[in-house]
Amino acid sequence: MEITLDINGDRQVLDLDPRTSLLDALRHHLGLTGSKKGCDHGQCGACTILVNGRRINSCLTLAAMHEDDEITTIEGIGRPGHLAPLQEGFVRHDGFQCGYCTPGQIMSATAMIEEAREGWPSYVSPSLEGDIELSDEEIAERMSGNLCRCAAYTGIVQAIREAAETREAAE
Amino acid sequence: MRPFDYIRADAPATATKEAGAGARYIAGGTNLLDLMKLEVMTPERLVDITRLDLRDVERTPEGGLKIGALVTNSDLAAHPDVRRDYPVLSRALLSGATGQLRNKATAGGNLLQRTRCYYFYDPAQPCNKRDPGSGCGAIGGFNRIHAILGASEHCIATHPSDMAVAMRALDAEIEVEGADGAGRRIPIADLHRLPSDTPQDETTLAPGDLITAVILPPPAKNTFQAYRKVRDRASYAFALVSVACVLRMDGDRIGGVALAFGGLAHKPWRDPEVEATLTGESPSDDLFDKAADTLLREAQGQGGNDFKIPLARRTLKAVLREATQTEAAA
Numbered sequence: 001m002e003i004t005l006d007i008n009g010d011r012q013v014l015d016l017d018p019r020t021s022l023l024d025a026l027r028h029h030l031g032l033t034g035s036k037k038g039c040d041h042g043q044c045g046a047c048t049i050l051v052n053g054r055r056i057n058s059c060l061t062l063a064a065m066h067e068d069d070e071i072t073t074i075e076g077i078g079r080p081g082h083l084a085p086l087q088e089g090f091v092r093h094d095g096f097q098c099g100y101c102t103p104g105q106i107m108s109a110t111a112m113i114e115e116a117r118e119g120w121p122s123y124v125s126p127s128l129e130g131d132i133e134l135s136d137e138e139i140a141e142r143m144s145g146n147l148c149r150c151a152a153y154t155g156i157v158q159a160i161r162e163a164a165e166t167r168e169a170a171e
Numbered sequence: 172m173r174p175f176d177y178i179r180a181d182a183p184a185t186a187t188k189e190a191g192a193g194a195r196y197i198a199g200g201t202n203l204l205d206l207m208k209l210e211v212m213t214p215e216r217l218v219d220i221t222r223l224d225l226r227d228v229e230r231t232p233e234g235g236l237k238i239g240a241l242v243t244n245s246d247l248a249a250h251p252d253v254r255r256d257y258p259v260l261s262r263a264l265l266s267g268a269t270g271q272l273r274n275k276a277t278a279g280g281n282l283l284q285r286t287r288c289y290y291f292y293d294p295a296q297p298c299n300k301r302d303p304g305s306g307c308g309a310i311g312g313f314n315r316i317h318a319i320l321g322a323s324e325h326c327i328a329t330h331p332s333d334m335a336v337a338m339r340a341l342d343a344e345i346e347v348e349g350a351d352g353a354g355r356r357i358p359i360a361d362l363h364r365l366p367s368d369t370p371q372d373e374t375t376l377a378p379g380d381l382i383t384a385v386i387l388p389p390p391a392k393n394t395f396q397a398y399r400k401v402r403d404r405a406s407y408a409f410a411l412v413s414v415a416c417v418l419r420m421d422g423d424r425i426g427g428v429a430l431a432f433g434g435l436a437h438k439p440w441r442d443p444e445v446e447a448t449l450t451g452e453s454p455s456d457d458l459f460d461k462a463a464d465t466l467l468r469e470a471q472g473q474g475g476n477d478f479k480i481p482l483a484r485r486t487l488k489a490v491l492r493e494a495t496q497t498e499a500a501a
Contacts, residue, residue, distance in 0.1 A: 001177065018177035018217075021204075041205050042272060054245070054274040060201050061275065064177050065219055112270060120249040123265040123406070128254040144406035145269025 003064055007032070008076030018064050023047045025063035026073060034074035034103045038147075045146035048104040049073050055111035057145075074103035077110060085166055086110055089159035097150030108146045109160045113167055116142070134164045172207050176216040180223060183381055187350045189218045190379045196220050198241055199275040201268075202284045210294055211301055212285075225279075225383055228252065234389035237346075240279030240382045244268070244334065247278060256390035259415050262398040263337035269407050279382035282335050282345065282362065283374065286328035286437075287409055289313060299325045300370040314475040316411065319467075319483070321436040326370030327473055330363060330438050331409050337398055339431035339439035340415035344386040350379030356386065363438030370437070391427075394419045395494040400433070401486055410434040412479055412486045418494040425449050425495065432466070435483060442466055454495035459488045 005012045007030065014029050023040075026032040026049070035058055038046035042060040049058045050072040078084035086106050089095065096102045116132040124141045125132065132138065139157050148156060180186035190196060193215035197203055206212040225239035228250050236252060247253055248264035268276065290296040290308035297306035309317050309327050317327040343359045362374050376382075395418045402408040413433035419426040428449050432440040448462045463484040470480050492499060 018175060019172045040208065042201055042269075045269070045271060048271055055271050056275050057201070057271045060204050060272075062177070062197075062200065062204070062217075065197070065200070065221060108271065115245075115270065118249070120245070121254070121261065121265065123262070125265075128258055128261050141406050142270055145271045 001064060004067055005063065005071060006069065007071045008073060014063070016063055018062065020063045021059050022049070022061050022063045022066055022071075023058035026058060032073050032075050035107075036100055036103060038101070038104075043147070044101070044104075045108055046101050046104040048107040048146065050107060050111055053111065053114070055108050072107075074107055077106065084110070086159065086163045089163050090156070093155040093158040093162070094152065095155040095159040096148070096152050101146060101148045101150075105143070105146045105148065105156055108143060109156075109163070112139075112142045113160070113164045116164065117167070134161060136161070173210060173213045175207075175214055177219065178216060179219045183223060183225075183348050183383060184352055186218050186220050186223065187348060187352065187379050187381050189216070190350070190381070191216070192378065194218055194379075196381060198277040198280045199243070199272075200280075201272050201275050202280065206285060206292075209292060211292060220381070231386060236387040238278050238385045238387065240346075240384055241277045244273035244276045244278070244281060245270070247334075248273065257337075257341060257387060257396070259340060259396035259398050259417055260334070260337040260387075262396075263333040263400075263413075263415060266398060266400045266410075266413070267333040278334070278385050281332055282338075282359075282382065282385070284332055285373070287316065287331050288328040289316075291328060300328060300366075300373075303369070303371050310473060314473040316409065316434075317473055317476045318436045319470045319472055319476060319479045320432075320440055321365045321438070322471070322473075323366045323368065323370070325368050326366035326437065328366065328370065328437055329434055330373075330436070331433075332439070333398065333400065333410060333413060333433055335359070335363070336410075336413055336431045336433040336439040337415045338385060338387075339441050340417050340429045341387055342429070343388075345382055346384040346386060347376065348381045348383050349377065354383070359385075359439070360441065366437045373437075391417060391419060397490055397493060399486055399490045401482060412483045414486050414490045416490045416494055418491075420495065424451055424453050426451075428494075430487070430490075432483065432487075435470075435479065449491070454491065454497045456488070456492075456497070456500035459491045459497075460484075462491065463487050 036046035038044035040059045042057040047059040078087045121128045122141045195214040197217045225241040227239045229237045248261045290298045296308045344356045400410045400413040410433045415431045417429040445466045
């Protein structure tokens with residue numbers, strides 16, 4: 001079936017089997033290999049992308065379901081020479097070792113920082129109301145959908161906390 | 172994944188018309204696509220309902236809340252009215268899955284998610300739910316996560332939802348549109364079934380029925396609400412035992428209480444006798460033990476899940492102590 005997708009601001013027309021996951025459409029049909037396939041079952045988060053600004057697992061949705069949606073992948077966040085603040089933070093704080101989970105971590109954290117700014121509570125938030133302070137505990141809970149087998153979690157949390165603080169100071 | 176026809180519905184009536192035998196609705200898809208990849212579920216047709224206008228949370232004329240079936244778990248947990256008036260529901264939603272999954276998963280789909288029983292998930296294993304008549308691998312097998320209440324000799328699976336447990340404590344009703352276009356409401360108590368000898372039939376919905384909304388009654392005033400979840404990891408894990416509690420004190424006595432339990436049975440578990448044991452009484456550890464005795468009077472372990480019986484007791488008591496500000500007995 002013919003599917004039109006809006007990816008990183010570009011319109012793409014693809015001829016796909018209805019079974020094609022959004023992740024496979026990105027990687028195999030469009031050559032956007034920044035989004036990674038880890039478990040292919042929504043458990044590891046390596047495939048995390050943004051749909052209309054919200055983070056989702058691209059492995060657990062069909063490309064056919066996303067016509068008219070605004071899709072953002074790691075390629076749309078930053079490029080060598082023009083890195084996003086979170087990408088720079090991951091480099092500065094050693095937020096990775098092998099790097100396989102990193103695009104998913106960065107896409108997830110990008111959206112997570114906005115969720116916290118909108119005041120979304122998490123399971124560890126002491127109150128359901130009020131502003132959210134992204135403590136290490138809050139970051140760990142909110143990022144529990146992104147696994148890192150190199151266990152670079154310390155650097156990941158530092159990079160995210162710094163990016164959130166920079167984002168806050170910029171307001 | 173087996174091939175299927177993909178159809179996009181633009182209205183509930185088109186959706187129910189397209190959903191014949193062998194068809195499944197898809198909304199968030201986080202559980203359905205997972206199971207289709209494993210060929211545990213093999214629908215011949217997927218009816219995409221994500222374009223239907225079912226994404227609003229509205230006040231009902233009675234002062235309750237009408238939650239559209241397509242409201243995501245994230246949006247529902249963060250909704251100001253839910254946070255203020257139904258905190259047990261926000262907490263339950265936030266305890267489940269991950270940020271990514273909650274952005275996709277919907278209220279309707281969450282109610283209908285399938286068990287995470289290992290034998291159900293593995294087509295090479297016997298499972299009466301996936302393949303009726305093939306037997307139950309979990310009985311006499313690995314059954315750490317399985318049911319201690321309401322199970323049968325055919326199936327000991329549990330319902331995995333946290334959201335549904337909170338909705339059970341809140342006496343939600345499920346709004347359904349049938350294949351004939353007629354609407355009806357089902358109390359959540361009557362939505363899910365116990366396994367009995369047909370564990371493949373998990374709900375009382377008929378083929379083609381479409382959940383369109385969940386209705387919450389007006390919020391109870393001056394209540395303590397909590398969702399306590401015990402699991403193997405601190406985050407992103409299903410409940411071994413969970414308790415949703417809505418409790419109102421009347422002076423120094425318990426004025427009223429609703430308690431629903433996850434991880435214990437094939438459906439969100441609620442037992443009126445437990446609530447009757449507590450209502451009108453002065454809180455104490457002895458009273459909470461009586462409530463736990465009542466809850467667990469017919470509990471049966473299967474070996475690997477025997478620990479759930481004392482764990483359910485302790486979790487219930489911990490919630491009741493917190494709700495009534497009662498100290499633990501020395």
